[in-house]
Amino acid sequence: MKTLPTPATQPGAATDVPITPEELQLASRNHAMPLEMLTAARTPAGMHYLLTHFDVPLIDAGAWRLRIGGAVRRPLEFSLAQLQAREQRTLAVTLECAGNGRSLIKPRPVSQPWIYGGVGTADWTGTPLAPLLAEAGVDPEAVDVVFTGADRGVQGGEEQSYARSLKVSEATSPDVLLAYAMNGAPLPPQHGFPVRLVVPGWYGMASVKWLTGIEASTFPYTGFQQMSSYRYNRSETDPGEPVTRIKVRALMVPPGIPDFMTRNRLVDAGPVLLRGRAWSGRAPIQQVKVAVDGVWSEAQLDPPDGEYAWRGWTFRWQAEPGGHQLRCQAMDALGQVQPLEPEWNYLGMGNNAVQTVPVTVRP
Numbered sequence: 001m002k003t004l005p006t007p008a009t010q011p012g013a014a015t016d017v018p019i020t021p022e023e024l025q026l027a028s029r030n031h032a033m034p035l036e037m038l039t040a041a042r043t044p045a046g047m048h049y050l051l052t053h054f055d056v057p058l059i060d061a062g063a064w065r066l067r068i069g070g071a072v073r074r075p076l077e078f079s080l081a082q083l084q085a086r087e088q089r090t091l092a093v094t095l096e097c098a099g100n101g102r103s104l105i106k107p108r109p110v111s112q113p114w115i116y117g118g119v120g121t122a123d124w125t126g127t128p129l130a131p132l133l134a135e136a137g138v139d140p141e142a143v144d145v146v147f148t149g150a151d152r153g154v155q156g157g158e159e160q161s162y163a164r165s166l167k168v169s170e171a172t173s174p175d176v177l178l179a180y181a182m183n184g185a186p187l188p189p190q191h192g193f194p195v196r197l198v199v200p201g202w203y204g205m206a207s208v209k210w211l212t213g214i215e216a217s218t219f220p221y222t223g224f225q226q227m228s229s230y231r232y233n234r235s236e237t238d239p240g241e242p243v244t245r246i247k248v249r250a251l252m253v254p255p256g257i258p259d260f261m262t263r264n265r266l267v268d269a270g271p272v273l274l275r276g277r278a279w280s281g282r283a284p285i286q287q288v289k290v291a292v293d294g295v296w297s298e299a300q301l302d303p304p305d306g307e308y309a310w311r312g313w314t315f316r317w318q319a320e321p322g323g324h325q326l327r328c329q330a331m332d333a334l335g336q337v338q339p340l341e342p343e344w345n346y347l348g349m350g351n352n353a354v355q356t357v358p359v360t361v362r363p
């Protein structure tokens with residue numbers, strides 16, 4: 001008798017079997033940004049990607065309080081109105097899930113099975129965190145600041161509230177926001193209402209939603225989402241390296257029109273303006289290249305759009321009838337370039353390999 005492979009349901013357990021019901025369940029709760037939305041500099045809230053580990057909590061904004069405590073001289077508590085009365089800043093920030101690209105890695109690490117769309121850019125409005133930490137008086141011995149969300153669940157066999165930490169030096173960066181608005185409107189429930197952290201330049205896991213508590217700590221934080229997840233590791237027991245800032249990446253708007261089932265593209269012969277966006281959480285975008293059937297040329301960059309938002313690019317393509325393969329590749333000012341092939345790691349983190357778009361050009 002032939003034995004079928006058992007579909008793995010634990011994150012990290014690599015598999016070659018087709019997408020499992022558990023992955024489908026995650027994928028339908030946590031939707032991608034449709035790639036055609038790369039045409040918009042700002043992603044409308046309903047089109048921005050979503051990643052929620054547990055259940056979306058529905059929070060009564062009137063009763064909600066943010067507590068700042070732990071290793072501080074003066075514990076503080078804020079209502080939403082008190083946060084909104086403080087210094088206000090708006091930053092355009094590209095958020096990307098660290099697992100974006102995961103399902104393109106072979107063998108596939110089992111978790112949220114992103115293809116390319118685990119990304120979006122919004123205007124996030126809130127109050128800078130640094131002055132609040134200064135008022136609370138973080139203990140000079142403190143090393144980490146821990147951010148806890150209102151959502152709870154079980155992951156890796158461990159019951160937990162979603163929580164992540166930043167080093168004190170990272171948490172006090174002037175651009176880390178306690179955000180209460182997305183694209184000029186209150187946060188939608190799924191994006192962290194009433195207040196979330198926004199950590200520009202970092203993969204999305206750092207931007208804790210439904211924030212309830214901020215605690216300074218004199219010892220390194222070892223919670224599940226810090227030490228057991230969001231690592232570049234080789235196995236379940238390999239500690240590996242922590243996932244931090246967003247790696248360089250470019251994506252293109254798939255040209256022409258799609259086939260419903262396969263989403264393969266149909267394009268008319270002649271001049272085609274290819275466009276897309278590129279970003280890196282580590283340095284400004286320096287160059288984007290486009291390959292048509294393996295031949296690379298330089299794309300034209302739009303002007304930069306602030307320090308933390310993706311940058312538009314365009315490329316004029318003279319489409320000849322037949323089947324073609326389009327790819328795009330970004331480089332940032334540190335000279336970091338996207339790999340042509342995915343690099344495997346146990347949890348499927350940070351796969352920024354170049355996008356490939358097969359197209360059929362009709363005469």
Ligand SMILES: Nc1nc2c(c(=O)[nH]1)N[C@H]1C(S)=C(S)[C@@H](COP(=O)(O)O)O[C@H]1N2
Binds near residue numbers: 208210
């Ligand atoms: N409280 C809480 N915050 C969270 C998460 C979560 O599950 N719970 N998911 C994180 C992850 S992994 C990502 S990629 C981003 C996604 O933010 P978005 O859903 O607003 O796009 O939120 C982060 N903040």
Ligand SMILES: [Mo]
Binds near residue numbers: 051098205
């Ligand atoms: Mo994520």
